[in-house]
Structures are given as C-alpha cells and as structure tokens.
Amino acid sequence: MKIDVIEDENAAAVGNALIKVMSLFFIGIMIIAFTANPVSVGTNEGQRAPDIEGKYYNGSGWTEFDFSSYFNTSWQEGDVSGQWVVIEFMDTDCPYCQQTADEYGQFANTFSVNNPDWNGPHVNFLASATELDIQGHETDRAEIEKFRSDYNHNFPYIDDIDQDNMKEWGIPGTPNYFLIQPDGIIAWSSSEHQDEKVNDAIVRLVPRESA
C-alpha cells in the first residue's frame, strides 16, 4: 500500500509538471496564432515569392539586383496603385524562349503606365537568364546583353547562369512565367495554368480603374 502511495506521488510530480509545461507551450502557440498570420515562401500561387539574387543588366551595366525593392508589403487586394511584377525564367539558347521573346517585349510595353491604352497599374517585367544543362546552351553575360538588345527589350535581365535562382524557385524548364502581386505574393504561375498566357493572366487578375 505504501509503495502505491509513493508511485502516486511520483506520477503526480510528472503529471503536474507536464500540465504546467503543456499549458505554457499551448499559450505560446496561441499567442503566435492570434497575432501573426504567416505566409509560407514558395512558388505556388498564394505563397510569397522567394528572393532573386545576382547582378542585373539594365542597358548600361551589371549591378546588384534588389528584388524586394519591387514590393510593398502593405499593399491591399484591389488597390490599383501598386506595381505588379512579371518574371520570366529563360535561357537565351532555348528555342521557345526565342520564339516568345518578341511577344514578351510587347507585353512589357502594353502593361506599362507609359501606354495610354492601359488603365491598370504598372507591371514591371523581368527576365532571369539561366544556362540549362544542355549541350550548346553555354552562355555568358555578353550573350544575355545581345539577346536583350536583339529583341529590343527595355527591362532588367538578371544573371542566373549559375542556376541559383532557378533551383530556388524549382523551375523545371524554360520559359516559365510568374505574375506577382505588389505585396510579393504569387498571383499566377504558368506551370499552374498551362493553357493561359501571361498577358491573359494580367488582364484577368490585375485590378484596373474601370474594372
């Protein structure tokens, strides 16, 4: 009988400590749950776009690219003043990237505040140029500059020859497009909408004055 009492005391010590610690843990988690609304980082629609790192070329020289400078985290859905971002993951030697390059340049001009026919917010176009692991796809910065110039593109080209950004974004092949909201959340990705072109996605998703 005495042994039972000792066992009960031991069990009570563990039980009491467990209740106190679990309560504390639960309170901690509840505080976080009620005061924060975390958004995961990833490349699916609704996730926060991962960072893009490297040097970029804007027609004059190669300088450090700051992806976060394109976003305003306090942007609210429906606000027509925020600037959107379209990023294309491409390879200058990829035939399909070459075929769509003219069209991509036209989209950049169409969805710009400089176009009086476009009544929506400015859409910043970007290209992240990589080197796919395919024979004959060797590239360098001079080739990226030439590609940009050949297609009369006036938007930044980011050097991703080392494939760092491509791997970070989990890009399976090129070209691959993403439409990103002004708060940095991915609104549309071409891999999730293979039947829809990026210009159609812009028209469908970007809020406009008269819409």
Place this chain on the structure above:
Amino acid sequence: MMQSLDWFLGRVLDLTSNLLVGAYLLPVLIGFLIVTPWGESFVSSLTDRFPSLKTARGRLLSGLQLISLAGFAVSTQTLWISSKISEGGSFCSSTSTFSCDDLLGNSKLNVDPVLGLSWGLIGMATFALLLFIVLVLKQEHNHPLSERFVSMGLLTTGIGLLVIGLLVSYEIQEEKICLYCTTAHIANIAAFVGFFRLKKLQEDNSEWNK
C-alpha cells in the same frame, strides 16, 4: 522633416527591440549566475525569503527554472518574429550587423535542414522539455527517473551546443547577428552548465538529499 521623423521612428523601434532582448537576457544571466559555483554568494541575501536557495540542489534547480522559462519565452518571440516577417512585416530590420530580420526572415536559414521545422519552434520544444525536467525534480528530487531526467537535460543541451555552432555559422555567412537568437543560445549554454553541475551533484548522495 519626414526623413527626420522616419529616422526618429526607426531609432525608437531599434531601442524597443533591444530593450525587449534585455528583458529576456536579464533572467538568463541571473539564472546563469545562480547555477555557477559563485551562485551561493550571489543569492545569500535571498535565502531567508526563498529557503530553497539554501541548498546546492535548490539553487541549481531555481537557476535552471529561470533559464528555461526565459529560453522558452525568447524562442516563442523568435517564432513570432519569423511569422510576422513572412506576413511581410519587419521587426528588427537594420542595416547594421545587428539585424535579426535578415536571419529570422530568411526562409532557407530559419528552419532546420532535415525536417524543415522553424528553429523558434525547436527552441520552444527544447526549453519546454528542460522546464518539465526541472519542475519534476523540484517537486520530487528522488523520483525513480530523476537520474535519467538529468541525463536527458544534459544530452538535450549538449546537442543544443552543436545546433548553436550551425546557427552561428549562418550568422558568420550572412555577416549579421540576431540578438534574440543569441539570447536563446546563451540560455542553452547556461542550461548545459546547470545540468552538468546537477549531474555532478546527483552523484554525491548526501549533497543531493540535503
């Protein structure tokens, strides 16, 4: 004028986040002092008010309780900061070396490389386990599992030292220091010292049962 206001608000935010670190660091340092061999002289004036501090076991467990609680609280804060940054907010962003946002907001570095769990959550679980051990030993120091509990505490904080090594390597790589993370690291080191001394004390039966 607006620039001056921005600068002033930035300074106030810096000061607030640094003061908050102090609020976590202070109990960790006090707990650390209590678990060191000089703890007896440090708490000598408090023994009348807190009789448990009269014995070496009582001091070690009280110090460890303080460290575990503060470690748990600062780990909860780091998880909260990571969550707020993922929303798009900022908490302690700075261009100086002391910028926890650059580390806690880095989606590659703020999770463990095996399971992808947030380091803040791992810290919470670790310090909760340490607190559980301390509370059991405070209530029943001769619990049948007491030796195992002390060894578990020593092992957990020992593994924590390896994790600290990895996280410090991230800080060196990013050339940034996260003060909240550093406070949690100090808490782990302090807890390791506390459990090491508790293990030694447990081996001396007469001292343990005082």
